[in-house]
Amino acid sequence: xxxxxxxxxxxxxxxxxxxxxxxxxxxxxxxxxxxxxxxxxxxxxxxxxxxxxxxxxxxxxxxxxxxxxxxxxxxxxxxxxxxxxxxxxxxxxxxxxxxxxxxxxxxxxxxxxxxxxxxxxxx
Numbered sequence: 001x002x003x004x005x006x007x008x009x010x011x012x013x014x015x016x017x018x019x020x021x022x023x024x025x026x027x028x029x030x031x032x033x034x035x036x037x038x039x040x041x042x043x044x045x046x047x048x049x050x051x052x053x054x055x056x057x058x059x060x061x062x063x064x065x066x067x068x069x070x071x072x073x074x075x076x077x078x079x080x081x082x083x084x085x086x087x088x089x090x091x092x093x094x095x096x097x098x099x100x101x102x103x104x105x106x107x108x109x110x111x112x113x114x115x116x117x118x119x120x121x122x123x
Contacts, residue, residue: 078084 075084
């Protein structure tokens with residue numbers, strides 16, 4: 001498995017490639033070159049008799065899993081430092097908003113309901 005700097009460099013290259021358009025064949029070649037010493041990985045990424053589309057799909061799965069692994073490692077680091085809490089953040093109060101036509105309409109409906117109730121009492 002490549003070291004963390006190599007993976008982060010590859011991820012930054014992927015992000016720049018996504019902005020410029022995907023170039024999966026160059027990514028596939030670079031990943032295969034970095035893992036040329038690991039025959040088990042090569043068989044996993046490019047099994048015998050499979051076409052290029054299958055190897056690209058497995059490559060995308062590998063990249064996704066490596067990103068997920070990095071995220072889990074970072075969460076573990078933050079937990080050790082005491083900066084990651086499993087609890088949810090407290091709810092924030094909504095910012096006040098200006099009254100809309102609907103708000104005025106509801107106020108008037110409340111006023112009319114109390115007014116009609118008062119008139120019924122008088123009758």
